[in-house]
Amino acid sequence: MLGTVNRILLGLIGLVLLAAGVVVLTAAWPLGGRHEPLLTAATRQRWHPEGWWWWAVFAGLGACVLLALWWLLAQLRRSRLAAVVVDTGDGGFALLRGRALVEAVSAEAGALDGVARCRVALLRRRGGPHLRVGLELEPYAVPADVLAALAGPVLTQARASTGLPELPTEARLRITSHRARRVT
Template structure:
């Protein structure tokens, strides 16, 4: 989701900056601009003195401006904090047990192994797994798309006993907390003659 939000925010910011910059550049260069264009020539400003005075006298103007700017600042801070937070687990440290040696397993490799094992379960059409760090320990977030004949309870038990347990045991973790979301496959209706 963060990738989508980033792309939409950057796209909107780019379009707005391109439109405003293009308008200012065209007007400043003295180019012919349409009559509805906000700037007509090098001496024009975005808000004339009359416009500024008219809006200043309205009682609702300053609260709306301050609220809009506050929302923009909060949105920018939220995007900045989202960028700084690592979305996925980079690697899992595995203690080999001999002489304090450790090994590192890439988080994405472990996710792919868990996904492959989950998709091999009876009744699972598709599996998506993301490993995240919660309180210093890895946590798995699993999304399963179930086939129509699948038993949700049975599939969840098999997932826990096989894919999650194998990942936990292979990395030497004491626990691997898992949040699972189950979705049913939808079939297009078919006409029976």
């Protein structure tokens, strides 16, 4: 969702800057000329008697500042999970490093038949940890077999090592680019 918000914000900011640039280049309204101020004294005084005007301006600027702060904090938030809390069964808890889990799943998934390359990320979601697995398949690989092998022993082992009843996983499959075989 953050990527969508970023694209929308960048698009809106780009449109506003484009419109402002066109206005400045054409020296059209609101600029009266090179030496004229942006807001004339008459324009400033026109809104002075209205009590709601300045409150609306301040509320709009405050909303813009709050939205900008929210966007900045959303950019700084890390979506990768550093560790998973594992119940040891004796009333204690242990921390399983996220990187260790990612490397283990990556090694097991990369060893599957037909997998050329594997990338795994452990992400933080509302329901708990979430795995994103990107598999690059060899040209001869059958995607259904690779998915079955991934969902079977690989993810079962990951769920057992984390002690989680379920570990939601998103798998993205790609076929490696290859040249056609030359027949002689």
